[in-house]
Amino acid sequence: MVRRITFAAALALAAPALGQDNLFKDPQDGALDGSEWLLDRKGFLPVPILITEPAVGYGFGAALVFFRESFRERAAKVKPGERLTPPDIYLAAFAATENGTKAAGAGGLVTFAEDRWRWLGFVGRPDVNLDFYGRGGKLETGDRSVGYNIDGWLSTQQLTRRLGETNNFVGAKWIWLDLDTQFDPGRPEPVLPPRSRGVTSSGLGVVFEHDARDNFFSPGNGWKANLEAMFYSPSIGSDNQYQTYRTQLFGYVPVDRFVLGARVNARSARGDVPFYQLPFIELRGVPVARYQDQNAGAAEAEVRWNATPRWALVGFLGVGRAWGSSSGLGDAVSVSSKGVGFRYLIARRLGLQAGVDVARGPEQTAIYIQAGSAWR
Numbered sequence: 001m002v003r004r005i006t007f008a009a010a011l012a013l014a015a016p017a018l019g020q021d022n023l024f025k026d027p028q029d030g031a032l033d034g035s036e037w038l039l040d041r042k043g044f045l046p047v048p049i050l051i052t053e054p055a056v057g058y059g060f061g062a063a064l065v066f067f068r069e070s071f072r073e074r075a076a077k078v079k080p081g082e083r084l085t086p087p088d089i090y091l092a093a094f095a096a097t098e099n100g101t102k103a104a105g106a107g108g109l110v111t112f113a114e115d116r117w118r119w120l121g122f123v124g125r126p127d128v129n130l131d132f133y134g135r136g137g138k139l140e141t142g143d144r145s146v147g148y149n150i151d152g153w154l155s156t157q158q159l160t161r162r163l164g165e166t167n168n169f170v171g172a173k174w175i176w177l178d179l180d181t182q183f184d185p186g187r188p189e190p191v192l193p194p195r196s197r198g199v200t201s202s203g204l205g206v207v208f209e210h211d212a213r214d215n216f217f218s219p220g221n222g223w224k225a226n227l228e229a230m231f232y233s234p235s236i237g238s239d240n241q242y243q244t245y246r247t248q249l250f251g252y253v254p255v256d257r258f259v260l261g262a263r264v265n266a267r268s269a270r271g272d273v274p275f276y277q278l279p280f281i282e283l284r285g286v287p288v289a290r291y292q293d294q295n296a297g298a299a300e301a302e303v304r305w306n307a308t309p310r311w312a313l314v315g316f317l318g319v320g321r322a323w324g325s326s327s328g329l330g331d332a333v334s335v336s337s338k339g340v341g342f343r344y345l346i347a348r349r350l351g352l353q354a355g356v357d358v359a360r361g362p363e364q365t366a367i368y369i370q371a372g373s374a375w376r
Helices: 007-017 035-040 071-076
Strands: 043-051 059-067 089-097 102-112 117-132 146-162 168-183 200-211 222-232 242-255 258-271 295-305 311-323 335-347 352-360 365-371
Touching: 035 071, 043 089, 117 168, 146 200, 168 222, 311 352, 335 365
Parallel strands: none
Antiparallel strands: 043 059, 059 089, 089 102, 102 117, 117 146, 146 168, 168 200, 200 222, 222 242, 242 258, 258 295, 295 311, 311 335, 335 352, 352 365
């Protein structure tokens, strides 16, 4: 789920202010369109970041993005029948929100050996303020929630290899976290298992990805699947021994002027898991880390109506559950959300849509600025 303006969105939304008018008019219909600008964009580019995540509040930031080659140059290397992949991208970014959260980091996405290998990496310094509601929503202090700060360093590095000429990638992933946590000193601290607070975590894992979507920005057909298993152990530098698992599957089916989409997501954790690593329900309209437990799952359906060649209306409905510490899947409370939104085809030749979603969860309404699909 997209919680902030992605770099592609920022490029698209900022385009009209950065060039000549005729550069942003589509010769096919005369409408506002950033295809030509995006296709030729390379080198360094400053990009604004807008944050609307309800868990941390509204915020703003900036990134410096470097494109090693343009989309047009990358497209020239694509053989007939092959799918366009993004050019190599490097970035450095900083952002802050109204609740005092700050974060900075740098990373990149690189493909090499004719897109048979892909590296995705990021190193960051988070200083994040969140609320903890307890495992399974039970804080056991008499309070509904307690605020906490998480501060330190993190790194995630992933290297994958394409299997033959297929759309399947398999690879390895390393996650390293050196984080300190501090709960609100004016409130009773939650009851937590030993060594579940700020620790150093180092985990190695395996990842698998299948991507058969017709477009990696705003798909209208096809499906994508992700599988990930991470193993944290003292033998590789972790204070605690635990495991985390995650799987996601989503797809799109075109029906006349409609696109029907569906997504299922499941996460699980076992062992001496730091409380901030507990799985949580991921849905639009539900704050990050609001509903946490040993397991969490969600399902979401979306309908996109292409009212005109440029404009589309979106409606979505989702439900999720978190369970494991004191209840089974069948006994856990269901959390639902729903919402509507719109999309504008901001770059026709890239198939990129941008727009806004308004989602209503169990406790609040949230706004999300989207670029491409809301599902990653």
